[in-house]
Amino acid sequence: MPRRKLPYKACTKCKMLVDDKTEVCPNCGNREFSYEWDGLIIIVKPENSEVARLMGISKEGLYAIKVR
Numbered sequence: 001m002p003r004r005k006l007p008y009k010a011c012t013k014c015k016m017l018v019d020d021k022t023e024v025c026p027n028c029g030n031r032e033f034s035y036e037w038d039g040l041i042i043i044v045k046p047e048n049s050e051v052a053r054l055m056g057i058s059k060e061g062l063y064a065i066k067v068r
């Protein structure tokens with residue numbers, strides 16, 4: 001299954017991936033994270049990205065496709 005080697009956790013609200021030590025999501029300010037995530041997309045220019053708009057992403061970064 002997924003690659004658990006990556007030291008990332010996913011924001012349960014906006015799905016942004018942050019490293020283990022981050023306590024507040026830099027994208028939406030949420031403080032809840034999940035290690036049960038799957039899939040990975042990189043948003044480079046959220047202002048030009050349809051995907052970013054659909055997912056409500058306004059900040060560039062790594063995002064999980066699915067968060068449980």
Ligand SMILES: [Zn+2]
Binds near residue numbers: 025027029
């Ligand atoms: Zn977030």
